[in-house]
Amino acid sequence: xxAAAAVEAVRRHFDGEAARFDAIYDxxxxxxxxxxxxxFRGVVHRRFxxxxxxxxDVAGQRILDVGCGSGRYSxxxxxxxxxxxxxxxxxAMLDMARSAAAEARVxxxxxxxAGEFLQWQAPHDFDICLGIGxxxxxxxxxxxxxxxxxxxxxxxxxxxxxxWRLRTPTRWLRLKARGCPVFFxxxxxxxxxxxxxxWRHVRVTxxxxxxxxxxxx
Numbered sequence: 031x032x033a034a035a036a037v038e039a040v041r042r043h044f045d046g047e048a049a050r051f052d053a054i055y056d057x058x059x060x061x062x063x064x065x066x067x068x069x070f071r072g073v074v075h076r077r078f079x080x081x082x083x084x085x086x087d088v089a090g091q092r093i094l095d096v097g098c099g100s101g102r103y104s105x106x107x108x109x110x111x112x113x114x115x116x117x118x119x120x121x122a123m124l125d126m127a128r129s130a131a132a133e134a135r136v137x138x139x140x141x142x143x144a145g146e147f148l149q150w151q152a153p154h155d156f157d158i159c160l161g162i163g164x165x166x167x168x169x170x171x172x173x174x175x176x177x178x179x180x181x182x183x184x185x186x187x188x189x190x191x192x193x194w195r196l197r198t199p200t201r202w203l204r205l206k207a208r209g210c211p212v213f214f215x216x217x218x219x220x221x222x223x224x225x226x227x228x229w230r231h232v233r234v235t236x237x238x239x240x241x242x243x244x245x246x247x
Contacts, residue, residue, distance in 0.1 A: 040119065040167040040210055073238045074163075078102070080235065081162060081187050084244050088112040091157040094181060096147050096174075097164030101127025101140070108136035112158075116142045117150060148173060152181050161188040166212050175227035179247070186229060186245040190215040195239050217241065 081103065089111030095104045098116030100123050107114050108131065118124050124142050131137040143150070159182040165171050166189075178186055192198075193214035205212045217234060220241055224232045229245030 042209070073240050076237050077162065077189055077240060077242050078106075080237070080242055081160070082106065082110075084187055084242075085158055085185070088158065091184075092154065093158045093160065094152070094156040094178075095160045095162075096178065097161060097167075098127055098142065099123045099163065101130045101142065103160055103162060104140055104142070105130050105134050105136060108139040109134060112139065114140050115153070115156070116140065117145055117147060118142070119144065119146060148177060155183050156181055157184040158182065159186045161186070163189055165190050165215070167210070169211065169213060171223055172227065175223055175229070179228040179245075182247075184246070186224075186243075188224075188243045188245070190220050190241045190243065192216070192236070192239055192241060197239060215241065 085107075087110075088107055091112045093104075093107050093112045093114045095101075095107070095114055095116040098104050098118050099120075101116055104114040104116040104127060116124075116127055118127070121144060124144055127140075127142045128137065131140040131142070159178045161174075161178065165174075168174055175186075175188075191201075191212070191214050193216050198214055202212055202214075217236075220243055221232050221234060224243065224245045228247070231246040233244040235242045
């Protein structure tokens with residue numbers, strides 16, 4: 031699959047899966063659904079909490095959320111006083127993000143745009159760059175990490191799915207059946223990739239199926 035075909039496959043997948051994906055973050059669920067989420071998707075909630083702990087006080091900062099999806103991170107950062115630009119390829123995801131920002135009354139601090147990151151024209155530099163749940167679907171992370179570094183004056187916070195986990199083959203097969211590519215990483219690959227892109231101070235935390243990675247200049 032070519033890089034362009036991979037991008038289009040990911041866009042189609044998330045355009046069709048927007049509501050189901052966003053529901054992972056909901057707290058108003060029945061007992062059975064909460065148990066399933068705790069067993070299979072608890073990492074999503076843990077990396078959400080740890081990302082905000084890593085970023086600290088963000089009031090007045092400019093944040094770029096690459097692969098912002100339904101806007102869960104973008105809206106929460108805006109609630110905390112940041113000005114956020116969210117970028118995503120899936121129109122259905124962006125519709126949800128805009129609605130969430132309006133409902134939270136932070137739409138004045140959020141800007142959501144459709145586009146592929148390496149082709150996107152950034153309006154300015156950012157204090158923080160996020161790539162959460164994003165590199166799972168990037169066939170070549172090197173130019174993406176380098177571009178993120180160019181646009182970021184402060185920290186970057188990213189997640190990468192771990193290669194050797196029991197659920198890795200199941201996830202790969204499930205997404206392959208839906209026509210969506212997915213990519214996995216080992217720790218050395220992540221650390222070397224960030225440093226090669228110019229992130230000099232790299233901190234890796236293992237969260238069951240994911241690495242949560244903080245990089246600084």
